[in-house]
Amino acid sequence: MKIEQIYTGCLAQGAYYIESKGEAVIIDPLRETRPYINRLTKDNVILKYIFETHFHADFVSGHLDLSKKTNAPIVYGPTANPEFEAIIATDNQIFEIGDLKIKVLHTPGHTLESTCYLLSDENGKDIALFSGDTLFLGDVGRPDLAQKSANMTQEDLAGLLYDSLYNKILPLADDITVYPAHGAGSACGKNMMKETVDSLGNQKKMNYSLNQPSKDSFIQAVTEGLLPPPAYFGMNVAMNKKGYESFDNVLSQGMTALSVQDFENIAEQSSALIIDTRSNSDFANGFIPQSINIGINGDFAPWVGAMIIDVKQPILLVTDEGTEQEVVTRLSRVGFDNVLGYLKGGFHSWLAAQKEIDFVKRITAETFAEQIDNKDYIIIDVRAASEYESEHVEEAYSKPLAYINEWLKTIDPKQHFYLHCAGGYRSMIAASILQARGFRNFTEIAGGFNAIAQTNIPKTDFVCQSKVLR
Structure with a gap:
């Protein structure tokens, strides 16, 4: 047995x-x-x-x-x-x-x-x-x-x-x-x-x-x-109950390698969403405009589902070379089967073609501490509510990433704010979505609360998360 x-x-x-x-x-x-x-x-x-x-x-x-x-x-x-x-x-x-x-x-x-x-x-x-x-x-x-x-x-x-x-x-x-x-x-x-x-x-x-x-x-x-x-x-329940496209066909389509020009043409002529699965640190240093960063080295598939929602959404991929099949597979696990292909050669090929790129303004926790010293500031914490309640930066607002479509409506695009999560993964998802929606007046904190906790920035008293969750 x-x-x-x-x-x-x-x-x-x-x-x-x-x-x-x-x-x-x-x-x-x-x-x-x-x-x-x-x-x-x-x-x-x-x-x-x-x-x-x-x-x-x-x-x-x-x-x-x-x-x-x-x-x-x-x-x-x-x-x-x-x-x-x-x-x-x-x-x-x-x-x-x-x-x-x-x-x-x-x-x-x-x-x-x-x-x-x-x-x-x-x-x-x-x-x-x-x-x-x-x-x-x-x-x-x-x-x-x-x-x-x-x-x-x-x-x-x-x-x-x-x-x-x-x-x-x-x-x-x-x-x-x-x-x-x-x-x-x-x-x-x-x-x-x-x-x-x-x-x-x-x-x-x-x-x-x-x-x-x-x-x-x-x-x-x-x-x-x-x-x-x-x-x-x-949508996943419906697929499990009614049926779905063969995974072999989904993988075959998703593994279509696209040249820079073909990738750009499809992005411009369709409603395809560009998902960049590189690390948040690589993404911060340059990315294709309007692309959304959801790193493969994290809770990738659940966050894709939470952020994109519609499993029929056409998707174009920017990946680290060699990870394309893993990305398509993990997308299919949560029903996102409409991957049109990936950028051949990854982001490096886009750079080599001298195409337009964008950046996220990111600073270290130490620089963050210096910038907010004795100044008025707004801080948005995109961690889950339980993490925020456990311990957070004093005066920070709790705006969980899962609800970004609701809370971004309350953001004044003219007022600067700082953005962080626990380590940088979720805040970069938020940052990429904000920039794709036209928000530019913010700064994201590298290393998130884990790094902030090592500075002298005032924080609330720690509360065990198990108590918070109960």
Whole structure:
């Protein structure tokens, strides 16, 4: 028997590969199928089933492509209604894989079709729970994402989630290993642990959701403090439910190398958005006008989804050479399939062609400290609200990057301001968006709050973020 967690950090997502006696299953696969095909070939096993815990909102699953390439059927839990052929399992239905058995546990609440899969060994002992977005480590799936499709309130869904957890999960043995679909950093929960595997017994002790005195208190606890979900979530659900373009075709189109002239022509003649995936420091030193910086070395795909929203948006790429395929792949994971191509030779080829470039005004934290000394100033902190509440520069305004489309309307373009995040990644996203929208009268701080904290700039007292989040 083999159980392998295939964890993708930028999405905080866990897929699972289970193998026994020449048969395998994959739970919640990512969009690109080649790694799974290679694994099956290496182990010389047949993929028997593809299990989906629910219609994912934060990424596009690889279930359809993987099924077409392996002939393995796709399995959903009760009440699922995909627009393609799939096995819709009944509650408590058993699937056999080699010497193992997988039991379907219908656990609605996060979504109506949400399902956990309970794995037992050849002796019939329950050993692992693949909990999807029903139970995370330290948290549970948010109950507000499926309100529209379910015609229910988030409180109604939270009530269903309580019944699922307290009637079906809590009675299970403490020594069962919990394998969730997401970890810390995912927008599918509020406050997940950084660990990606834990025992159910430990979760029973420390997970706030499993220690509520009543159903009403559970509903209040899990619905409190929910931030609006990223706008692209609904589009990803639709793709997972209805179907999508083959990843192979998406990759082939996205890997079109464009000359400087072709790149410029497409940018001028279409509504394509230029995404520059280089580091924020490289971007600050020069970039193609109107391009948006979302660095590949960060939470790239989620921020693309949060900032761009429309998965059908045509995209042109500026990348570090050699990273083009990775960028196209990571975009496809969140449904952004309309990549028209990339600039051949990267930004260096644009420079060599002596094309127009733009810059972001960036200064060090030390220079920032000197400039604001005994002067009036405006500081915008684009970190998350919890980070700001934990500790921030005195007099700074909290304007989280996720809500830039709302707060930039309140900015006076004639009044200078300073801009920072934690380390420079998010503030450069904000800076590039601001400049693309015509805002020029600002200065971005290199190194963000991490660097500012090393200066004598007055800051608020530190508050543990775990307390803030609670």
